[in-house]
Amino acid sequence: MAYSSDQIEVMNSIIKRYPRSRSAIMPLLHYVQSLAGFVTNEGIEEIAMLLELETAEVTAVATFYTQYKRRPVGEYHVGVCTNTLCAVMGGDAIFAALKDHLGVENDGVTADGKVSLEHIECNAACDYAPVVMANWEFYDNQNVESAKDLVDSMRKGTPKPPTRGPNSLVTWKEASAVLAGLNDGKANEGLQAGEPTLLGLKLSKEGK
Amino acid sequence: MTKLAPVLSAHWDEKDSFTIEAYTRHGGYKASAKALAMDPDAVIQLVKDSGLRGRGGAGFPTGMKWGFIPQGDNKDHYLVVNADESEPGTCKDTPLLMANPHVLIEGCIIACHAIRAKHAFIYIRGEVTHVVRRLNQAIEDAYKAGHLGKGIDVVLHVGAGAYICGEETALLDSLEGFRGQPRLRPPFPAIAGLYARPTVVNNVESISSVPAIVANGAEWYQAMGTEKSKGTTLYSLSGHVNNPGQFEAPLGITLREILDFAGGVRTGHKLKFWTPGGSSTPLFTDQHLDVPLDYEGVSAAGSMLGTKALQIFDETTCVVRAVLRWTEFYKHESCGKCTPCREGTWWLVQILRDLENGVGTEADLAKLLDLCDNIMGRSFCALGDGATSPITSSIKYFRDEYIAHLTNGGCPFDPVKSTLFSGANA
Numbered sequence: 001m002a003y004s005s006d007q008i009e010v011m012n013s014i015i016k017r018y019p020r021s022r023s024a025i026m027p028l029l030h031y032v033q034s035l036a037g038f039v040t041n042e043g044i045e046e047i048a049m050l051l052e053l054e055t056a057e058v059t060a061v062a063t064f065y066t067q068y069k070r071r072p073v074g075e076y077h078v079g080v081c082t083n084t085l086c087a088v089m090g091g092d093a094i095f096a097a098l099k100d101h102l103g104v105e106n107d108g109v110t111a112d113g114k115v116s117l118e119h120i121e122c123n124a125a126c127d128y129a130p131v132v133m134a135n136w137e138f139y140d141n142q143n144v145e146s147a148k149d150l151v152d153s154m155r156k157g158t159p160k161p162p163t164r165g166p167n168s169l170v171t172w173k174e175a176s177a178v179l180a181g182l183n184d185g186k187a188n189e190g191l192q193a194g195e196p197t198l199l200g201l202k203l204s205k206e207g208k
Numbered sequence: 209m210t211k212l213a214p215v216l217s218a219h220w221d222e223k224d225s226f227t228i229e230a231y232t233r234h235g236g237y238k239a240s241a242k243a244l245a246m247d248p249d250a251v252i253q254l255v256k257d258s259g260l261r262g263r264g265g266a267g268f269p270t271g272m273k274w275g276f277i278p279q280g281d282n283k284d285h286y287l288v289v290n291a292d293e294s295e296p297g298t299c300k301d302t303p304l305l306m307a308n309p310h311v312l313i314e315g316c317i318i319a320c321h322a323i324r325a326k327h328a329f330i331y332i333r334g335e336v337t338h339v340v341r342r343l344n345q346a347i348e349d350a351y352k353a354g355h356l357g358k359g360i361d362v363v364l365h366v367g368a369g370a371y372i373c374g375e376e377t378a379l380l381d382s383l384e385g386f387r388g389q390p391r392l393r394p395p396f397p398a399i400a401g402l403y404a405r406p407t408v409v410n411n412v413e414s415i416s417s418v419p420a421i422v423a424n425g426a427e428w429y430q431a432m433g434t435e436k437s438k439g440t441t442l443y444s445l446s447g448h449v450n451n452p453g454q455f456e457a458p459l460g461i462t463l464r465e466i467l468d469f470a471g472g473v474r475t476g477h478k479l480k481f482w483t484p485g486g487s488s489t490p491l492f493t494d495q496h497l498d499v500p501l502d503y504e505g506v507s508a509a510g511s512m513l514g515t516k517a518l519q520i521f522d523e524t525t526c527v528v529r530a531v532l533r534w535t536e537f538y539k540h541e542s543c544g545k546c547t548p549c550r551e552g553t554w555w556l557v558q559i560l561r562d563l564e565n566g567v568g569t570e571a572d573l574a575k576l577l578d579l580c581d582n583i584m585g586r587s588f589c590a591l592g593d594g595a596t597s598p599i600t601s602s603i604k605y606f607r608d609e610y611i612a613h614l615t616n617g618g619c620p621f622d623p624v625k626s627t628l629f630s631g632a633n634a
Contacts, residue, residue, distance in 0.1 A: 017363050019284070019327065020403060022385035026368055030334070051385075064387040065368030067334045079335075083296045084487065084533040085447055085519050090627040121371065121537055123335055124293045124302040126446035126519065127453050130628070136337040143629040164306065165338040175337045178344075179366045187345030190338065192225045197303040199453030200443075201221055203469050204212035 003046055007035065011050055014181065021051050025061050027180045029068050034176035038069040067136075067179075074109050074116035076154040077172050079133040080147070083122040090130040090143060095119050097144040102151060114155045127196035128163075135175035137162035140194060165190050210461040212469070213432060213440045215420050216413070217456045220307040226342050228349040231310035237355050239419040240317040251322040255418060257426035259438030263300075264290055264374075264411030265485065265514045267437075267503040270418075276398035277323045277406045285325040286407040287316060288383065288397075289415055291332035291343075292367055292374040295486035296537060297517030300442040301412035303454060305332075305339045308416075309346035313355070313362060315415035318422055320360045323408050327361050331379050334367045371541035375589045376409040378543065389545045390589035413442060433459035437502030437513075447482075447520035448474045448626070460505065463518060464497040477522035481605065485514020487534045488594025490601035491527075511601070526621035527606045528613055531598045532560040538595035549592030552583040556599065563610055566618035573603055573610055 003011075014031060015024040025047060032043030039062050048055045062068045080095040081087070098117055102110055109116040125131045128140030132147055139150060140163040153160045159169040166186040170178070178184055214220075224230045231237070243251050256271030277285055289312065293301040305312065316328040332340060344364055350356045365383055372378045373388040380402050382388035401407020417439065421429050429439045437459035443466055446452045450471035457466070463482065473479050479494045484501060490511040492499070499509045506513040521530060539553040559576055562568035580596035587593075603610065612620050624630045 020384070023365070023383055025385040026382070027366060029368065030366060061385065061387055065334075065370050067367075067369035082533070083537055084530045085297060085521075087533055088521065088525050088530060088623075088626045089447070090629055092623065093627055093629075120335070121541070122294060122296040122298070124299045124333070126297050126299045126517065127444060128299075129446060129452075133335065136335045138336075138338070162338070166341075170337075178337050178340055179334050179368075181340075181344060181364060181366065183344055183348065184341070187338075187341040188224075188227065192223055193220050193303060193307045196451075196453035197307065198217075198221050199451055200212050200455035200457070200469070201214045201217050203455075204214050208212050208469055 003035075010182070011046070015050065017181070022053065025051060025058060026065075029062055030176050031180035031182075033068060034173050034180055037072050037173055072109065072113070073172060075114050075171050076134050076159055076169065077116045077118065078151060078154075079118050079120035079123070079136075081121070081123055081129070081131045081133070082119040085126050086122070086130045094130055094132065094142055094144055094147045098147055098151060101148050110155065112155065114157075115151050128194060134159070134162070134169060135172050136179070137165035137169060137175070139163055162190070164194050210457055210465050212455060212457050214456045215440050216304060216308075216311065216416055216442060217454060225307050226309055226346070228310055228346065228353060231308065235423065236310055237314055237353070239422040240314045240355065243318040243422050244321055248322045248324055251318060251422070254426050255322070255421060258421045258429040259426075259433070259436075260414065260417055260421060260429065261437065261503065262411055263413035263417070263441060263515070265295070265512070267513060270410060270414050273398070273410070274319065274323050274408055276396075277408060278399070279324065281406070284327070284403070284405050285323050286402045286405055287319050287323060287325045287328040288380065288402060288407055288409045289316065289328065289330040289412060290374060290376060290379060290409055291330050291412045292379060293412070294333055294371040294374050295488060295515050295517065296534060297444070297446060297483055297486045297519040298515040299444045299446065299517065300454065300515065302336055302339055304412060304416060304442070306342055309343045310350065311416045311419055312343075312412055313346055313350045315418040316362050317355060317360050318418050319408065319410065319415055325408075326359060327363065329363050329365050329383060329402070331365045331367060331373070331383055334369055340364070340366055370543075371537075372543045372589075372591060375591065378589065379409065380407065387543070389543045392588055434500060434502045434504070436504055441516055443501065443516045443518055445470050445518045445520065448477060448522035448525070449520050450474055459502040460500040462498050462500060466518065467497075473520060473522055477524065479520065480523045480525060481521050481527060481602070483517060483519045484511050486517040487519075487537070488590070488597050489514040490597045491605065493605050522626070524621065524626040526564075526619055526623070527602050527609055528560065528564045529619060529621070529623070531602045532557070532564050534598045535560050535595060538591065542591060546587035546592070548583045548586040549595070552579055552592060553595050555579055556595065560599075563613055564619055566613045566616055568614060570611065570614065573607070577603060
């Protein structure tokens with residue numbers, strides 16, 4: 001697909017954030033991912049052209065980082081933390097149940113293109129374990145049933161909202177645009193903190 | 209009994225705590241105004257005097273790091289904030305930034321002034337969409353309010369899923385637009401960092417601690433903590449406890465005290481092993497409940513304070529399974545640059561899998577330790593070193609459990625019992 005002049009303008013504005021243009025490669029990859037849903041060859045070629053690099057140099061970066069996908073994922077990309085703490089507390093059971101429930105393997109996408117599944121590493125929310133992410137939004141304190149309900153809601157097109165995140169779950173493409181640094185106006189939505197985050201503060205106010 | 213001491217977390221319980229209005233309501237951006245009116249060297253001295261040490265794991269004195277930046281060299285200087293929080297168990301910077309991104313921005317302004325930098329970059333991991341939103345909005349609002357854009361610019365850079373980018377030189381390579389792979393030191397970033405220019409790389413919590421130090425003075429900060437570990441810090445308690453969460457306390461508090469606050473290990477169970485500062489810090493057991501959790505105390509007991517990520521595991525958890533999973537993580541995240549780490553972590557996984565499945569032999573334990581010996585200290589960065597920590601410490605404390613896997617012909621534990629929703633909690 002050819003990029004529109006508006007899209008090229010966004011890409012140029014991303015490049016202008018940095019003293020040296022090559023630094024823009026990561027946000028540009030997030031941005032082309034937000035347009036096609038994954039990093040396409042066209043996206044790599046466009047970035048190479050804008051940054052005056054070889055396509056091989058851009059491909060080298062795109063393939064190093066796991067968040068850049070080289071083939072389509074679901075509209076809702078679900079990650080189950082199976083690093084040690086979440087795994088032990090239920091992440092392994094959740095991941096196994098979701099594979100079975102969705103009929104996909106790790107990195108698989110459902111036939112309707114709605115949900116893809118991946119096991120992920122520690123996502124910095126261990127006090128909310130077991131943790132599931134969708135489009136990199138937090139779904140805290142999950143269990144097998146709640147995780148199945150979550151993916152069912154996605155397949156019906158009415159995904160449950162994140163536990164700490166915006167009022168509703170954005171799509172994979174929309175989330176990728178946020179990661180490219182574009183403001184979707186949802187920063188003020190949702191909780192400032194969940195209960196575990198506030199526990200020490202609460203106890204301190206009680207004199208502990 | 210140590211008392212909790214919320215400073216960073218003081219206003220997190222207000223619904224709008226992440227907005228510039230809330231931050232300003234509590235005196236926000238007054239510290240940066242005060243610092244900007246000071247001589248930069250005086251700001252560095254103030255941070256040195258406070259005793260603040262790096263909160264990202266290594267504990268290097270923050271003021272001293274700032275002081276390493278050459279002055280009058282007519283080069284651009286950079287501040288880079290490491291917000292790539294990915295060490296397993298670590299979950300402090302993410303809630304901090306979700307609840308109060310402005311404190312980091314104000315810290316950036318003060319640090320930039322001190323080290324004579326015009327540009328700060330915040331490198332945040334890419335797997336936290338809402339935190340990226342909050343931080344991006346906060347930067348926009350700080351520009352609108354005139355705190356940024358008058359000589360100091362802050363740019364948010366979003367990573368894309370690579371643990372190695374939490375290593376400061378890999379982070380710099382990534383920020384320059386390359387694969388994130390560590391650099392050989394020297395030269396250190398203070399001399400040749402981002403774009404080969406003098407650069408300070410600090411953790412989110414370190415920089416976020418600076419505004420309160422400037423506002424209240426070095427003596428106020430010095431009064432908290434222990435002899436060589438000053439101030440307050442975020443301890444993140446997770447795992448098999450009744451009430452996990454963030455506990456901001458003076459350095460030197462013990463796990464026994466924190467567990468007391470958290471209602472103890474989950475009811476009906478007992479503490480088996482724990483990490484003081486993430487998976488790269490050697491495991492502790494129930495013998496270490498009274499170790500002061502400061503840089504010296506944890507180190508004297510054979511581990512590292514690290515990121516103060518206290519992951520608690522009770523007696524239902526198989527230590528071999530836990531260590532195997534961490535090792536699989538290190539193998540996956542090894543960037544592949546250095547042979548001992550790339551090949552070594554691969555072999556560690558193979559041997560640990562055999563042991564967990566009960567098909568190894570006792571000689572494999574010696575082989576594991578030998579491999580660890582050949583990984584430790586032999587690569588550009590500490591990822592490989594970190595991979596050896598859970599292995600060597602678990603063999604030290606739980607050798608019998610490894611052997612039990614062999615005599616049992618497999619794992620003797622029921623993984624269901626360690627889950628939260630097994631009814632094992634009843």
